[in-house]
Amino acid sequence: MTQQSDRAQRQHLSTCGVAVAVVILTVQREGLTVLLIHRAAPPYAGYWALPGGLLMPGETLDQAAARKLLGETGVADVYLEQLYTFDAQPDDPGPRAIVAYFALVDAGRVVLAQRSSWQPAWFPVDRAPELAFGNARIVAYALKRLRAKLGYSNVVYSLLPEHFTLTQLQRVYEAILGRPLDKRNFRKRILSLGIIEPTGHLERTGAHRPARLYRFSRREPITF
Amino acid sequence: MTQQSDRAQRQHLSTCGVAVAVVILTVQREGLTVLLIHRAAPPYAGYWALPGGLLMPGETLDQAAARKLLGETGVADVYLEQLYTFDAQPDDPGPRAIVAYFALVDAGRVVLAQRSSWQPAWFPVDRAPELAFGNARIVAYALKRLRAKLGYSNVVYSLLPEHFTLTQLQRVYEAILGRPLDKRNFRKRILSLGIIEPTGHLERTGAHRPARLYRFSRREPITF
């Protein structure tokens, strides 16, 4: 987000009671990480916080969340879902309610918006610093929901490239759940879920037997 | 809600961007019914709508929802849960976002707030009139969530009196799901869920064998 629009939002703030916050998650070598921005100005100057801000005129909640996501990461068309609406902390100025979203992005496609003074950075979800605005409860909630959705949805489609192997997919699941999974059972369950399909091509990289490539049948959230 | 506080909220309206709406459901002879109020004044004069309104100063979202529920029905301490946050319809005045809740109440305990000009009334969920503020999507969502939660939670505790028979409980499940359930399977599943326990007493009313009475182990939402 630019400094201009930030200022515009601050003026808007006293007349608008609702804000969005986005829990942007990705999987890297360190495991599951969350994108945080560093606050330079009060309130909570010096703290880290979730990307977020006020609704702009004429904008829907989903659009505001997508705008925040795009502004911080440069990505669109990823898994983005409303999580829950939290009360603001009693003593915080500004909005009364925070509509939280969570998004999953492929770390490889993200270009962090270093242009702003916000210094966005990835933190492992279990080693995040203390957060502004009581945002920690939002991250905890996102994590819980994500883990629950792994079992019956295609949430992770935006954490992987267009084509991928079952082993890559399994690594993502393991990173999110924080525990190893049995290979054969994983393959059976995933295939019976019907969210992915073979491309018919093979991956021929690496010092091993070529691997069948898959893709997600639908690259959009499936709701049940 | 009184006319005074309604007027106070209308003034508050232009400075506050968030409202709550409550889908209050109960089970009656006709099946699952939803509480609606009749709008006398614009916007949507003459339409039926969900009980709702703006957040009052210093109040949390949950408190606002509970206040609305108490104001319309006189009940508290029932199942009340946040559902989802919806965008207001683009052309509607007032709040930008509607935080929807759903509540389940025992029709026997409710005293409808006939004092106001709002004429609250129960409508079968599948035969409700056209609703103001695009509220129909909220009712549909509540219904879907309620049915999903039946299988693994104690949601229905506030639809039944303190003591009840398994058959009464089954009637409630059938009314919500809209289909008959097998008696033996229902009893096995419910008992294995561990949300109810026998009281040790018997119901001796009716021209039939006395029935064992049960109660819910916890009369508060269980979160999983």
Added chain:
DNA sequence: CCAAAAGTGTTCAATCTACACCCATGC
């Protein structure tokens, strides 16, 4: 030839589904 990752089936336990009859009571 060796390291690295891909691929593949079976057994057992637990859970879910379908299904029918006898019993205690009030009238």
Added chain:
DNA sequence: GCATGGGTGTAGATTGAACACTTTTGG
């Protein structure tokens, strides 16, 4: 004595969990 609703068990199918070895490739 009969109508009403209460109470109970089993067999078959499905689902989920545990578990180990062979294959192909690049270096």
